[in-house]
Amino acid sequence: MDEAPNVRVVDRRFELPKDALRxxxxxIERRRTVASLGVGWERGVPADWLEALLRDWRTxxxxxxxxRLDALHQQQADIAGRRLHVVRVEGRGPNxxxxxxxxxxxxxxxxxxxxxxxxxxxxxCGADPADAFTLVVPSLPGYAFSAPPPPTGMTxxxxxxxxxxxxxxxxxxxxxxxxSDLGAGVTAWLARDHPEAVAGIHLATPGLAVTPPPRSEQExxxxxxxxxxxxxxxxxxxxxxxxxxTLAAGLSDSPAGMAAWIGEKxxxxxxxxxxxxxxxxxxxxxxxxxxxxxxxxxATSLLPYWAHRHLPGAALPVGDRSAVPAAISIFGGxxxxxxxxxxxxxxxxxxxxxxxxxxxxxxxxxxxEPELLARTLRDAFRAARPRA
Numbered sequence: 129m130d131e132a133p134n135v136r137v138v139d140r141r142f143e144l145p146k147d148a149l150r151x152x153x154x155x156i157e158r159r160r161t162v163a164s165l166g167v168g169w170e171r172g173v174p175a176d177w178l179e180a181l182l183r184d185w186r187t188x189x190x191x192x193x194x195x196r197l198d199a200l201h202q203q204q205a206d207i208a209g210r211r212l213h214v215v216r217v218e219g220r221g222p223n224x225x226x227x228x229x230x231x232x233x234x235x236x237x238x239x240x241x242x243x244x245x246x247x248x249x250x251x252x253c254g255a256d257p258a259d260a261f262t263l264v265v266p267s268l269p270g271y272a273f274s275a276p277p278p279p280t281g282m283t284x285x286x287x288x289x290x291x292x293x294x295x296x297x298x299x300x301x302x303x304x305x306x307x308s309d310l311g312a313g314v315t316a317w318l319a320r321d322h323p324e325a326v327a328g329i330h331l332a333t334p335g336l337a338v339t340p341p342p343r344s345e346q347e348x349x350x351x352x353x354x355x356x357x358x359x360x361x362x363x364x365x366x367x368x369x370x371x372x373x374t375l376a377a378g379l380s381d382s383p384a385g386m387a388a389w390i391g392e393k394x395x396x397x398x399x400x401x402x403x404x405x406x407x408x409x410x411x412x413x414x415x416x417x418x419x420x421x422x423x424x425x426x427a428t429s430l431l432p433y434w435a436h437r438h439l440p441g442a443a444l445p446v447g448d449r450s451a452v453p454a455a456i457s458i459f460g461g462x463x464x465x466x467x468x469x470x471x472x473x474x475x476x477x478x479x480x481x482x483x484x485x486x487x488x489x490x491x492x493x494x495x496x497e498p499e500l501l502a503r504t505l506r507d508a509f510r511a512a513r514p515r516a
Contacts, residue, residue: 135297140204142197142213142273144422149190152421156186156383169463173392181387181413188414190422196241196415204273205266207293213237213273214266214294220249221260225327225513226300227505228291228318229265232309233429234390235492236272236416237265243494246502253499258513259506264303266294268310270428272419281431283442284310288317292325301325304509308332309491310432316444316477319452327512330455330505331478332493336469339446339476346470353467361464364393368433376427386426387417399461399490399497406463407488407496446476455482455508459489459497466491482508 159182164175205212215237218224227247229240244263251257269277269287282290291314295303304327307315312334319329338351358365367375379386394413398406420426436442456478458468471483484504489497 134208135293136206137203137214137298140202142202144190144194144197144418148422148424149418152383152418153186156182159384162384162388169392169396173388173395177395178384178388178391181391182384184410185383185387185414185417188418190418193415193418202273205294205297207290207297210269210290211275212266212269212290212294214264215240215244216265217244217248217263219247219260219262220251221257223258223514224248224260224262225509226295226298226303227261227263227509228295228303228305228315229263229494230291230305230307230311230314231265231268231271232307232311233432234393234416234420235309236419237267238412238415238419239492240265240494241412242498243502246498247505250502250506255502255506259510261505261509262300264295264298264300266291268314268429268432270431271425272423276425276428277431277435279431280439281428281433281435283435283439284313284432284444285317285321285441286435287314287432288321291318292322296325302327302514304328304330304512306330306332306505308493309335313436313444319454319478320444320450323450323452326452328453328455328481328509329478330457330482330508332457332489332501333459333466333491334456334469334474336473336477337443337446339473344470344472347473350467350469350473357467361396364389365433368430369437370434372427372430372434376430379426380424383417383421386420390417390420390426394492396464397462397466397491398495399459399488399492400463407461407490408492409495412495444477449476449478451479453481453512454478455504456480456484457489457493457501457504458483458485459491459493460486461488461496462490481511 162175203214247261267274312331398408493501
């Protein structure tokens with residue numbers, strides 16, 4: 129495909145640095161025993177759970193992880209001097225639709241691993257080949273193998289501009305986009321700022337901001353739930369948004385600290401299996417931790433929160449919605465449930481054309497329910513496909 133003059137894309141192998149992996153092993157081996165503050169998760173990560181996770185991480189097969197990375201079609205995109213890590217998957221079907229997938233925190237491009245084949249080659253899993261997508265999965269600036277953003281971070285709107293340059297630079301004049309968590313914010317700005325190119329968006333459990341009064345009864349219920357959740361569960365977000373450098377000093381230097389900070393959220397936000405375990409496999413958790421550590425990106429991964437709080441124009445305006453069709457899925461089943469927004473609030477921000485609610489999937493539906501999310505995306509974007 130032709131590239132725009134300011135976009136350069138090359139195939140590249142991204143390697144987990146061996147010296148960082150050896151240092152990781154040594155640090156885990158020399159770790160201090162964490163004092164137990166009691167059983168259960170009420171005070172944060174339990175010491176025995178963390179100890180077991182660190183033992184598993186100490187023996188984790190990083191060579192196997194590298195082989196899995198090498199099996200992906202990875203590229204480096206340089207856009208106006210900014211370097212991005214991108215995973216590409218060509219669709220197999222009569223006319224694959226370009227689909228941009230954006231992750232959030234504390235995830236990475238790895239959380240889409242189980243859904244890539246389902247979306248790109250639907251006929252292989254018994255679905256209609258006409259529903260095939262060509263996939264573009266970039267790592268957010270400062271995540272994984274993408275270059276860090278400026279010290280102040282980048283707002284969702286700034287990342288959306290970068291994503292649009294990436295997609296058009298790859299030759300996709302018309303495309304659709306999906307995002308969850310931070311990725312939902314980026315995807316929302318894509319629809320608002322680039323409606324000429326974005327044919328539709330899908331948001332998984334988006335974080336909708338509470339609007340000022342007057343509000344409907346359902347919106348008031350949601351506002352109270354958000355206040356309670358923020359008081360009980362939002363400490364991480366406040367720290368990210370106010371003193372990320374202080375937190376980063378500890379997380380970047382301590383595997384135990386980083387494993388606790390990320391692991392606690394993954395367990396809390398994942399939907400649970402019938403046996404009570406999180407629907408986020410141990411191998412994926414260890415792979416995610418390894419990528420954060422080996423690339424030394426835990427510090428820069430916090431910056432989107434700082435940018436959203438401090439940089440002007442970061443918040444999506446209410447009452448001035450884009451005309452781009454928006455499908456929204458509310459996934460549930462988390463161990464610590466997120467407040468579930470009412471549709472009428474979403475309609476203040478988006479042109480909502482599809483609205484679905486699911487009892488499972490949690491904060492990481494591509495991990496917990498890949499087949500459900502794949503079906504949802506096929507249904508949501510079928511109207512956006514060019515007619516034969």
